[in-house]
Amino acid sequence: MTNETKTFQTGLSEAGFATLKSKLVDLVEPLNDGQLLELADGIHDMLRQRRMLRQHHAERMNERARHNLDLRI
Template identity: 75%
Template sequence: MGPESKSFQTGLSEPTFDDLKRRLVDLVEPLNDAQLLELADGIHDMLRQRRSVRRRHAERMDERTRHLAELGH
């Protein structure tokens, strides 16, 4: 999949993100493999849902643009 539009990018500054990563690693360290995989699957599902919503939105916007172009606007 290509890079996402800047309009969909939010997030944290690099230092804040690095701190969050370190804290998350500390939090998940005691999990067993099955628990860690379940957590990762949940995060992956969330990412797939976000990308699906963004893709549908982009498709609707493209359809609207084509429709307006056909009307001569």
């Protein structure tokens, strides 16, 4: 897992995440392989959407910054 640069804190604490992860593993244990893959695909799709949204936002902010720069001295 890679660490992304965080500009602000989001999500759970490490202890909270460890608890959630443990409970999630217990909950998905009874799923068959197909169900588990479908769940993983849904989570992966959500991650792609979040990253695309962040990228789009960053591009828009950069575009706005370029138009608002006053290069006069």
